[in-house]
Amino acid sequence: MSMAKESKMNLGIDEAGRGCLAGPVVVGAVAIPQGFKIPNGLPELRDSKKMTSLQRNEWYEWLVKEGSEKGILFSVHAVSPIKLDRINIAQAANLAAWRGFKQISEEIEALDIKRIMVVLDGGLFLKNRRFQKKAFPGSHSETEVRTVIRADSKFTEVMMAATLAKVTRDRKMIRLARKYPEYGFDIHKGYGTRRHIEAIREYGPIEGFHRKTFISRIWANPATDVPQIP
Numbered sequence: 001m002s003m004a005k006e007s008k009m010n011l012g013i014d015e016a017g018r019g020c021l022a023g024p025v026v027v028g029a030v031a032i033p034q035g036f037k038i039p040n041g042l043p044e045l046r047d048s049k050k051m052t053s054l055q056r057n058e059w060y061e062w063l064v065k066e067g068s069e070k071g072i073l074f075s076v077h078a079v080s081p082i083k084l085d086r087i088n089i090a091q092a093a094n095l096a097a098w099r100g101f102k103q104i105s106e107e108i109e110a111l112d113i114k115r116i117m118v119v120l121d122g123g124l125f126l127k128n129r130r131f132q133k134k135a136f137p138g139s140h141s142e143t144e145v146r147t148v149i150r151a152d153s154k155f156t157e158v159m160m161a162a163t164l165a166k167v168t169r170d171r172k173m174i175r176l177a178r179k180y181p182e183y184g185f186d187i188h189k190g191y192g193t194r195r196h197i198e199a200i201r202e203y204g205p206i207e208g209f210h211r212k213t214f215i216s217r218i219w220a221n222p223a224t225d226v227p228q229i230p
Contacts, residue, residue, distance in 0.1 A: 008034040008115035009073075009108050012157025013100055015093045015124060016048075016165040020190035021200070021218075022183075022210045023173050024078040025093050027124075028165030029100030030063070031108060031116075032157050033071040047153040048162040053170075060167040063160060074161075075103045076168050081211045088213070090123065098127045105143065116143045121151040121158050180206060 011031040017023055038045060042062055043055040051059075063074060077099040079092040087095070097120060108116055118126075118136075125147055126132045136145035151158040170189055177186035183199045183206070190196070192214075200210065200218050212219075 007113070008117060009113055010034070010036075010155070010157045011101070011104055011108075011116055011118045012121075012151070012155055012159070012161040013097050013118065013124060014048075014121040014152050014158050014162035014165055015096065016162065016169040017190065018089055018093060019192075020211070021192045021196060021214045022081065022185070022190035022206070023169065023176065024080050025084060025089060025096060026076060026078045026165045026169040026172075027093060027096035027100050028161040028163070028168065029075045029077075029097070029104050030157050030160040030164060031073040031104050032160070036070065036072075036156070038156070039070070045156060045159050045163075047150075047159065048166045050153075051163070056163050056167050056170075059160070059163045063164060072160075073104050073107050074164060075100045076164060077103075078169075078172075081209055085211055085213045089211075091128070093123075094125050094128055097124050101126050114142050118143065118145040119151050119155050119158055120145070120147045121162065122147070122149055176209065180209075 009031045011029060013027060013029045015025055015027045017025045039062075043051065043058055045059065048056055063072065067074060077096040079096050084092040101118065105116060120126070126135070126145060129147075132145055132147070136143055138144070148154065152162045153159070173185045173189045177184065182203055184195050188196050197218055200215055205212070205215055205219060
């Protein structure tokens, strides 16, 4: 497909792992060319949280292996729990979103495509709300940027970005589960389930993987003070 003939691309950005107690926050960015049509044979593309794991993985595999043939550009960026604790979750997610935007927008510009329509989901912004509003003030510029509530159920490019981010993050947590099976990361993916909280209280937080600012109340009780796993 000759992308140089396209006049516009739609770039969607979404994150996974914002509310987790462990693991990175991961942001996916996916740009689709004007007039993109979803190929036959794939599961219905929806809000990634409403898709099954099998459906998400099928979309992920198609995207990374065949998406470029349809003119799709994509990137994934993560911010570690250590940095997340230092700058807070909102800034971490926005930082990853900015990195994804910069990478994809540069690739789009290299294709001599001038018009970029960017949609971010929910509370995501490029760097921060103030910067985004100042740097991208309106719809008359070549790059239009909007943050839209529930964009992950309204825009194809955002649904794809959300799926990319979630599958990437889930696979990271499954790999972590092999090293620390007692925490059940392969099941809850780092979210604050009862099993996960009980594991933190019994075994302690994993240095570099648990978000200290998120588990402070869980770990503040001296009665739960057991050695950390090295």
